[in-house]
Amino acid sequence: MDIKTILNETKCCDLIKGQVPITIDSTKSVEEGCKELVEHQFTSAPIIDKKTGKIVGMLDYRDLVAFILLVFSKDKDSQSHKIFLDYDRGAKIKYIVENGSKLSQEDENNKLSIHLLADLSTKNPTNTLLYTSPVSKAVEIFSNGIRRLLLVKEDGSLFGILSQSNVVKYLADLFPIQLPGQKNNDKKWELGEKPISLARPELNEVISIDRYSSVMDALRIMYNSAISSIAIVETMGTKKHLRGNISMTDIKEVIKNNKWRLLWYPVGNFFEEIRKMQEFDNNGIDKVPVYTVSTETSVIKVIQKLAVTKGHRIWVVTEGDNLKSVYSLTDFMKILKSELDKTE
């Protein structure tokens, strides 16, 4: 069975059997909404108005980052101005900003309500697909950078949420564990067995930040470059040594207990603090500081590692920690799409 057939014949709903879709109540506070995202380890979730049952929008960490950048940023960069030009969003932001302090006082327990932040960043518009569509259709949408799709039934109600991670996990489980020097795949996927450096020959320059820059700088770069994670590096000569990574989801550490001052911490130290805290949450089980693969690792193995670590990206290194490129779930979707587009 080849990869094209697998993708065309498997239905989206089969990938998320038994899922109870996580939604966020539109009246929840920013902090509570954030906590729910974190608990379920999602980067976005649909916001549902409890009274009408309607999908109000999607909440994404990028929305929270947009909010923070706007409130705390010194720069008058063009990104912020564009938001003001879009009337709806501009009006929303203006409302939050003008009434922020009042809102937080009036709300019970001083919280900002989450529905104000829905779709703020324009980076995650609500995407839907019929739940019985083939996975290949989802792959097409995912290859454009959309992370999650709302699968809807014929009557428009929510069946479940399909993410890039669901597709990756499904495919990873189809192949046996790839061991060095062994070819043991009964499902043939020629491209899958090639080293990752050959599967994606155009290695884009990795966007990285020096470990002594601030968390605020990292957020700004991520937001302006439309990426959700940035590599923390130490530059030695021409080589960039990978020391860690910071993602938009790490904002939760800032929002928890209102630790806004963390925004000015050096990003390398911030990363270390987060890793330590994650270890406690994980019963003392430590992990590697950053998930990496080498340039020679096969595509299937990269996918299996992504699936097990539940990551959205993995860094490609040579000679230990010399950063070469990054491989995200979207990149993998692009590879699948190119496989689908191939004519026999």
Place this chain on the structure above:
Amino acid sequence: MFDLDKFISMLYNRQLPPEDSIKEICDKAKELLCREGNIQYIQAPVTVVGDVHGQFFDVLEIFKIGGYCPDTNYVFLGNLYKCDYVDRGYYSVETIALLTCLKLRYPNRIQLIRGNHESRSITQTYGFYTECFRKYGNSNVWKYFTDMFDFLGLGVIINNSIFCVHGGLSPSIHTIDQIKMIDRFKEIPHEGPMTDLVWSDPLPNSSSFSSDLDRSDFLISPRGAGYVFGREITRKFLEINGLGHICRAHQLCMEGYQILYDDMLSTVWSAPNYCYRCGNKASILEIGPNLERFFNVFSECPDNEREKPNTEFDNRDSRRIDDLLQDATENIMHKEMNDIEDIGDNSEILNKEKEIPEYFL
């Protein structure tokens, strides 16, 4: 003057030798370890110690209950240090320095094998680098220790029967001879047999994994390195190599130890109340002359026997940083939110950060 006994007694009192003494200690340790193989063969009786993670006072507790070296033979299964939280103090350097000196003084009485933390990348993330910098003012001591880590062995076999390793098994390794062939004198790579030996875990015994326990293949570890293996793989490894038991560390055990797979494998964890938060017990595995195994369980050493950091420098410095950052934030939060132009314009306070030489270097 290189006086090993003096260093050892200083370290028992938590006093650090000077930087050039550390260099000499590490150089001599490298010379000694260089002559030891990837696998060391030793005889019982011996006490096996799991992760200690720089909990210095708990290491002293281990010596109190298990007996001091050289009266008791020891195998330390790695992960000797960790950087701790400011309020309880950082003692990773002291822990490693003490164990290294003991190794130099009694090379046949104490074995140190490498854990996943004895690696440059982990030391930088988990703060050992910062601790060395604080205590010595530069990164030389960090370099001496991490260079020395490259020489630590990978495993120990007791009475040709009990195989001790930090993490676990590897899909690339079927025989002990294959371990002996590894070139270990380098930084732990991101993948490969050496990585697997220090990062792998056994599958837990719980019912959710019962179908996987008897698989003959490994699973990729969610830790991001190494693999996860089950009962069948363990049984096969022991059979092929004529061994009776695997003893390893690497995973926190609330009871201090865990025995798996009908006693084919056990985990020993020697850091009680890990990072002063987990509330777990710890244990050391005492192996008698006839290979009788006894897990001596203990709890953390009482608070009155534990001292705060003896350098005022540490506490004073972190308070200054906290105060300055607190000022910056309070100024921002108290302004009206719609006053965007002024927000973030606390440059004079934020610039003060640049006067601080220590923590953020």
